[in-house]
Amino acid sequence: MSKPVLVVGAGPVGLTMAAELARYHIPVRLIDSTAARTDQSRALAIWPRTLELLDAAGCADAFAAGGLHAQAVSIRSGHDVLARITFGDITSPFRYLLMIPQPETERLLEAHFQTLGGIVERNTELTDFVDTGNGVSCTVRLADGKSTRMEAGWLIGCDGAHSLVRRRLGLVFGGDTLATGFIIADVHVVGLAMAPDELAIFWHPDGAVMFFPIIPGRYRIIADIGTVPAHAPDLAAVQAIVDQRGPGGVILSDPVWLSDFRVNERRVREYRAGRVFVAGDAAHVHSPAGGQGMNTGMQDAFNLAWKLALVERQAASPDLLDSYSIERSAVARQVLSDSGRMTRIVLLKNPVARLLRGLVVRGMFRIPVVRHAIASRFSGVTTRYDDTPLNGGSARELRGPRPGQRFVTDCIIGAGDMPRFTLAALDDAEARAMIARHARVLGPEICRPPDENGIWLVRPDGYVAATARRGDWLVIDAALAALTLPCPDRIRACR
Ligand SMILES: Cc1cc2nc3c(=O)[nH]c(=O)nc-3n(C[C@H](O)[C@H](O)[C@H](O)COP(=O)(O)OP(=O)(O)OC[C@H]3O[C@@H](n4cnc5c(N)ncnc54)[C@H](O)[C@@H]3O)c2cc1C
Numbered sequence: 001m002s003k004p005v006l007v008v009g010a011g012p013v014g015l016t017m018a019a020e021l022a023r024y025h026i027p028v029r030l031i032d033s034t035a036a037r038t039d040q041s042r043a044l045a046i047w048p049r050t051l052e053l054l055d056a057a058g059c060a061d062a063f064a065a066g067g068l069h070a071q072a073v074s075i076r077s078g079h080d081v082l083a084r085i086t087f088g089d090i091t092s093p094f095r096y097l098l099m100i101p102q103p104e105t106e107r108l109l110e111a112h113f114q115t116l117g118g119i120v121e122r123n124t125e126l127t128d129f130v131d132t133g134n135g136v137s138c139t140v141r142l143a144d145g146k147s148t149r150m151e152a153g154w155l156i157g158c159d160g161a162h163s164l165v166r167r168r169l170g171l172v173f174g175g176d177t178l179a180t181g182f183i184i185a186d187v188h189v190v191g192l193a194m195a196p197d198e199l200a201i202f203w204h205p206d207g208a209v210m211f212f213p214i215i216p217g218r219y220r221i222i223a224d225i226g227t228v229p230a231h232a233p234d235l236a237a238v239q240a241i242v243d244q245r246g247p248g249g250v251i252l253s254d255p256v257w258l259s260d261f262r263v264n265e266r267r268v269r270e271y272r273a274g275r276v277f278v279a280g281d282a283a284h285v286h287s288p289a290g291g292q293g294m295n296t297g298m299q300d301a302f303n304l305a306w307k308l309a310l311v312e313r314q315a316a317s318p319d320l321l322d323s324y325s326i327e328r329s330a331v332a333r334q335v336l337s338d339s340g341r342m343t344r345i346v347l348l349k350n351p352v353a354r355l356l357r358g359l360v361v362r363g364m365f366r367i368p369v370v371r372h373a374i375a376s377r378f379s380g381v382t383t384r385y386d387d388t389p390l391n392g393g394s395a396r397e398l399r400g401p402r403p404g405q406r407f408v409t410d411c412i413i414g415a416g417d418m419p420r421f422t423l424a425a426l427d428d429a430e431a432r433a434m435i436a437r438h439a440r441v442l443g444p445e446i447c448r449p450p451d452e453n454g455i456w457l458v459r460p461d462g463y464v465a466a467t468a469r470r471g472d473w474l475v476i477d478a479a480l481a482a483l484t485l486p487c488p489d490r491i492r493a494c495r
Contacts, residue, residue, distance in 0.1 A: 006136065006154070008156065009159035020057060023058070023116055032120055035122055047097060048092040049380025050380060056414035062108050072199070079193075099214055154308060160280070173268055181226065182262070187255045203357075209245040235252060238252060264285045267284035268283050277304060279328075280297025314485060316484050395468050402467065405464055407462055411447040413447075418443075419441075441480065454467055454469060
């Protein structure tokens with residue numbers, strides 16, 4: 001029996017990671033140092049790409065039912081709407097931004113993990129580990145203060161921004177902390193003359209104030225405040241900012257969370273050292289602008305889980321795991337750059353720069369293609385892996401996505417309890433023969449190709465691995481041979 005994968009940290013990323021491994025029947029243990037789930041609402045936004053991956057995992061319906069479906073975000077100045085971006089034409093089955101507080105996200109993920117037979121081992125803190133080459137010997141401290149040893153096949157640090165795993169690996173968390181402080185408040189709001197399913201950013205010479213709907217009538221409010229105060233803000237301080245920078249007539253009450261924070265923009269370059277990985281905030285932290293932090297982390301987990309599952313099932317070489325760091329660190333670099341740019345635009349104080357900002361935003365956002373491109377980028381559907389070693393043959397003349405790009409289809413790619421690649425091609429004898437030949441790693445379903453003259457080989461996480469001209473099955477065979485291992489005779493369970 002193989003040693004379990006040890007996932008450290010039962011935040012949204014660790015829960016996603018553990019649930020995905022459990023879905024693929026990989027033995028996994030999930031530990032967390034705390035006694036209970038967080039009650040801080042922190043991440044509110046789940047973007048369409050994350051929902052697509054949750055859908056393949058089998059739990060998107062519970063999320064969709066449990067949150068508010070936001071339809072648009074607007075940039076305003078007083079009563080003036082400078083720009084409005086809608087989410088309704090994002091190329092995804094999920095054409096909205098799901099607003100759902102982080103404790104609820106964690107509750108749903110934990111319930112999903114439990115349906116797969118998993119439990120979160122709480123009051124269990126990782127204090128040390130040694131990579132022994134064929135496993136990881138971990139030391140954990142239990143609730144009674146006693147230390148014990150856990151032997152793991154692999155260790156995945158989903159242990160947040162102050163990650164012990166990252167520090168023990170000596171990975172440099174390079175980047176900056178912004179000087180500006182922000183306040184955050186979850187409050188009841190009346191008098192905001194706006195659709196209840198719309199996010200709004202109000203620009204004002206003194207700074208910005210942003211409204212994010214949580215449930216009808218209740219909003220998350222964020223505003224920049226110059227320097228971080230010695231104490232968390234009270235409701236009166238937030239009301240004063242809203243009065244000054246908002247549209248007027250907005251009354252706040254019943255705060256459930258009042259806090260302040262500084263923005264950290266940091267990431268590691270390497271997400272893997274031998275048998276140890278980092279994911280989520282342990283690997284990258286950024287401005288909450290754009291609501292990308294948790295989404296990026298959960299997508300790290302989806303990316304690593306299918307690869308680790310194939311390796312653990314001896315259906316792929318451990319070399320496959322090197323692509324995790326290459327792919328996900330490139331995404332984090334992009335997210336950091338986008339959210340950092342957005343934050344700096346919001347924080348502009350110079351009157352001339354602010355004037356220019358207003359003109360550019362009004363002009364640019366009038367163009368539908370610009371609005372669509374921005375919504376698509378934030379939604380995660382344009383994420384692509386151009387430089388991954390996993391990209392195989394490419395038939396450039398075909399209409400449709402290239403290797404590394406997300407495959408858009410009516411099929412649900414990556415569902416089920418095995419990480420399998422999917423074919424999109426004409427459903428003929430050759431396609432069926434290919435599936436029979438690679439039945440262990442190639443799913444039985446054949447999806448409709450975007451161009452009948454081509455074949456698409458799609459990874460379990462929905463990105464194209466290779467394309468070929470119709471009939472050119474050797475290219476697909478070669479791509480699969482490069483990504484996976486033939487079934488060894490001794491494994492009876494090869495399916
Ligand atoms: C104010 C605010 C607003 C945000 N808004 C958004 C948003 O709208 N959208 C978005 O995508 N993101 C948002 N984020 C970011 C988001 O909250 C984080 O990216 C997300 O929580 C990261 O999840 P994680 O699982 O990586 O880490 P965490 O949620 O930090 O979880 C780490 C877990 O590891 C445990 N742990 C730590 N060390 C150990 C150890 N040694 N042993 C055992 N357990 C350990 C901790 O107890 C914790 O439970 C926001 C963040 C803030 C602060």
